[in-house]
Amino acid sequence: MTDPYPPEQEADMRSDSPSPSTERTRLRAGAWALAAGLAVGATACTSSSGMPSAAPAEVERQVQPFSETSPPSPDPRVGLGAGLMDAEEAIWNLKKVSSTPPPEDFIGVTNSDLAFKDDYVIQGNYNGFQIWDVSEPADPVLVEAFVCPASQSDVSVYEDLLFVSGEGLGGRVDCGVQGVPQAVSEDRLRGIRIFDISDLRNPEYIANVQTCRGSHTHTVLKDPADDENVYIYVSGSAPVRPDEELPGCVSVMPDEDPNTALFRIEVIQVPLANPEAAEIVSSPRIFENLEAPPTHGPAPADREAIEEAREAGAFVIEVMGEEMILPDESADALLSQVVEQRGGSGPPTAADSAALRERLPSIVQQMMGMPEGAENGAEPGPTQCHDITVYPEIGVAGGACEGYGLLLDIEDPVEPTRLTAVADSNFSYWHSATFNNDGSKVLFTDEWGGGGQPKCRESDPKEWGANAIFTIQDGDMQFESYYKLPAPQTSLENCVAHNGSMIPVPGRDIMVQSWYQGGISIFDWTDPENPFEIAFHDRGPVDSTRQASGGSWSVYWYNGMLVNSEIARGLDIFELEPSGYLTRNEIDAANTVQLDYLNAQGQPQYQWPPSFALARAYVDQLERWDGLDLPRIAAVRQALRSAEEASGSARASTLNTLADELERDASGAAAPEKGQDAGRGGAGAGLVVMTTHPSASGASNTASGMPHPSTRVRATGRSARHNTPTSARMARLLTGST
């Protein structure tokens, strides 16, 4: 197994973001980040004292801990009135900047995914694609509505090229709207369309790459080491097309034909100097010999419960790779058997207990069966991916592939290889992946029901059709928790986890995500065990009488905007609003990140230029998480104000002094173990926070500006939110199977 973070990679990452290992082992106060960032802003200047030393006697908190904030109750998303253009809306901690209906040719046809370039949004639609000028977010202007039908019209950009997925049977090579009635036809397009969009008003259709399963979605990979090509990973979920239509397409098991179109992905190479020559260059078999366990293991709360029970003397058994606590009644029954077998009577002795403990594994094996001795020779594993998210800066991709979540090494873009895989008995269909900014976590979505079904009803389990959050350590994924839209939706609303992206709030992992007619949900998963919602927008059903297709297909952060592709209603643009979960300064700091283009499946690494907004955001976080005492916080804020008002050497000296003081503050911060204990044991204490940070030397030597502290927030009141106690699960298992 390859290490996804080879040494040189790790060194690169440490310069502006903590690697997974440093995050866990090295804990420093968040003040380091602030100090280091300030130093970067001031290094060219001379030092002299410019910081007011006296803090006000009485200091009021400006940023409250999360525990002081709660979501609106009752949830305003429940019971919203229906309507296509006049549905009732619920909005929390967001501002809707604009809602623009589709152009006439696209009304009543499904809007799909989004891509971004400069001030433009490209919105896919089953009828083609739309190009919007969003330089004024309050008033998006349609630049072009290009009719060229194909589902799903998943879109991506790179420089002057636009790539569009075609999968449906009606897509035509000539962009005609008449469909393709024959089962085999040379007019059919299933694969990737390539457009030259150097003139956005006149996209030019320059090439096609046909593929065996068409393209449900695709991923554009720009390898940092290759400036001559981009690569497209093609994902398709429809059946393989006939060999008569596209020669070489075979849909059989690999032992029948090693060239089968199953069990592989396709990699297209697009030469940037000659994109017309784009072609498939490899078909990596990333699923080969994939035999992941049927589960990703228990959630952290379950693991804790098992450990506690083990320490308390309970019998812990392993069933199908999963540890479980043996319920008392079963233990009692087995113990009496042991007593009986040795010819004794009465209550079991300590020796009986020990004997049972020793024999338990074989008893369980007998009772439950063993994983060996497989009778069925069919090759397991997925035949395709739904979506692959590449993260070129860390050389890794997340593949959501039927029943599995895969971690891929993409150092060689033409030959991606599998690092590891997980499965989840609660997941129906792995749909997409999103990494957090430092690549220490990955979130997979389960598009249970394919997006056309209402899977957010009160009665639908919270673990089904949800997100699963994993931490990544040494190339392995460890399951942490599920996150599902917290507001129940009606049976008239198709709703399940769908596309989203990270919002570059420094120091935190915050994501915005589509839930079809469940609307959009913004949540914080900084603590992977305890994700929680911080903002939302939702509309009532499209139709009050029946389920009609609609809702948010994709919503992505792009240069301060949250841009939402509404399937039936058009294009929405939102902005974040400050709240108890997110300060103005944190929002301003996020908005200092500027992208030239964005394909959400080609995840960019966010980098924050040095700015006062960023410094203030870190100060807010220090206050929220009690990283510094209040008088110090107030003094830091005052110093920042003075520096911002000053200029030249006065500004520099103020910042230098502040940086020195903060470094001293950081050196005196509490030991990490203590913080962790407090987090675990502090019942009723609400949120206990530890701010972690890479080594000071790494942090102060940042190329991109300020480093960001990665934080772990442990909410004692939130643990075990989604998890049934293991003992109860075990009891159900045994009562059902014996």
Added chain:
Amino acid sequence: MPRSKCSLMIVTLLVPLLAGCGTGGATQAEDPAPPPPDPSDESAEAPLSDAEIEALYRERVEESRTRFTEADVRFMTDMIHHHAQAVEISRFAPDRGASRQIRTLAARIINAQQDEIETMRRWLEDRDQPVPELHEEGDRVMVRGGAPVDMGEMPGMLSREQIERLKAARGREFDRLFLTFMIEHHEGAVTMVRELFGTDGAGQDEDVFRFASDVQVDQATEVDRMQQMLEAMPPSGGGR
């Protein structure tokens, strides 16, 4: 889409015409000065009202429901029967000593396929096709109405005898039979999708294409999962 294009043109044409009535064409023709902004340009940019958008939306949706073929209707009707059987046998799981994994699997199959049955019924109803209805008789899920189907021809359908065997099984024996039969059943559904897409004219309706693709990929994924569960069971105990 000739019908919708036509009405679209009417909407865009009527507005400038009405506006033109007020200004009067004759004076404009005699005026040598640079022409005033073309009223048709202005109205082309004027956004449609919500009511107009909604009317157009309904018209398009209505129009999209005219692209189906006989093969699509047969697929949707057949698949309702197919799903109904999956729901029927999944309902056995809670009372037959099935393992936790099997009960979770069965619960998800029930949830998924019941919703999909509703989707298929709605699809048929929207296209004025006969809509099968589900009835429960004891633990049987019966389908009545709808176009006639040939159950014997439907891949993966279990015989009554197989269902009775499953009903009579308990514990691990039930688990093994359930997995074996459900794999067969799901593989039948995947075959039905493949046959649909191999038929001329089928799957042009986007709702059919998407639904059938989802059924295919969901059930193929579940077959893989069930295969693994089956392989993880002990070799002894015989269930077939």
